[in-house]
Amino acid sequence: MEDQGNNKTLSLIKTSTSSNSGFLERGRRIKVAAEMGLAESSRGRHWSRALRDRLLRRIGNGACGCQKEGLTPSKVAEDLVGEEGDDEVIEMARKLRALQKLVPGGEDLAMDRLFEETADYVEALQRQVNVMRALASLLGMLEKEKRLMGG
């Protein structure tokens, strides 16, 4: 499965001579970097743009010390719901809402676009997870070797 652009994973790495930054803080930063990489890997996509905007907004806010902006009110796509009985309709609507929240930028998407974006997002997530797993194993091996070599 190929996307329009290249598949890229962005990692931002910087060493600090002192590993003073807390574990959690580092983890969070890694996560942000990973998500940025995820967004980069499918650049043209709606969800990719939304994810990028979200991350950059978060960075921007953090940098200047502002509070997080309130979530933009989500558009209720009226044609979200298909033709079913009432209870099912409600249930379906609830599930679609949940999916909308999961997929970045999904709030203002109708059902068909939502599924499109979900499919692409899932693929990109899979790739991202693979790359991160690879990174983790390789770096883990590095540590092990370093220890073995008595470093």
Place this chain on the structure above:
Amino acid sequence: MVRWLEAPPSDLSVLDRQRACLNGQQQQHRQQLADVGHIVPLPTPMQSLHNTNDRKGSGNISYIHNQIGSHGNGWPNLACTKYFAIGAATTGEEETSIKEQSDNSRKRKVEKISNQKVGCGNTAEDGMKDKRVKEDRERGGAAAKESPQANNRREASGDASKENVRPRKTDYIHVRARRGQATDSHSLAERVRRERISERMKYLQELVPGCNNITGKAGILDQIINYVQSLQRQVEFLSMKLAAANPRLDFDIDNFFNREINLARNSGVIPVTDMSSERLDPSYIQFTCLHPTSACCGLDMAMGSSDIVLHRTMSLPASVPGAILDSSLNVNGSSSSWNTGLQNLYGVEVLQGRGPAFPFQSLQGDILPRNLELEMEM
């Protein structure tokens, strides 16, 4: 992405006839349309490719003709030229005319969908009933208008469905009504929409593991939601793991945005720009593995996609005394247990001495022979 490209068998004699009739009209039609600025002659050659004798002997080729205007990055992305390489039907004439259309300013998405009655398998070619509906969004479902082409085609095809050729619409779908179903444009549009949605759900079903045996939209949706959540949680978990495993590494996105903008303007491969690092001690990580196979024994990934370019950027905020991490990962997919899809991960970063300037390189390196190099030096 999945593509629905149907190539129904064609009846050459019918096509010849149609083509002869249509060519003349096509010219004049295109003339008219050219004034409006939208050339929508696409239906005409499509009509000419219709097959009146499918295996079941009932339907015609159905297709859904969409313009990209309604969708951003269309899914699926289909070049219209692809759809006209249909069996023996495509002649040079048609191809040129088709190519002209594809050169039009307006991009088109063309899907061919053969519809079938419920319960039949999904044959790649003709369905039992084909569907063609003209959905005219701007006019809101006005009555069908016949154009000369449509008339011609109907004579040739003998179907009792309505056809519309609306030159000036930005957005229209050709769908034929099924036998015994309502033919007003609203319900047809509804049906088109529903089918589109179910296509996409099917695609998602294939993508998400473990929902093949589940029927019903709600169950599938549940699985999808669970899967997306689990993937997101995995990303989070892996990032924590990366943080834990490498106390010397830190991820920093200060000033990432500036870099991002510059990066966005670059194409995939950026050569190494600057190796100068007077004030800084280069500390770099290179993976060295003496035994390629054993090195990868811990990896159980499936990286099905092709090249993955690892971009690394290094930033040196003024507050941090000067250590740089220069990391390069070279992975050869063929020599390891990695999937063949993964060819190369390679990233090199170099840090400049100056503060706010953050050089950025992304390299898509060559496939090194059987080497996973790992070295760490501080």
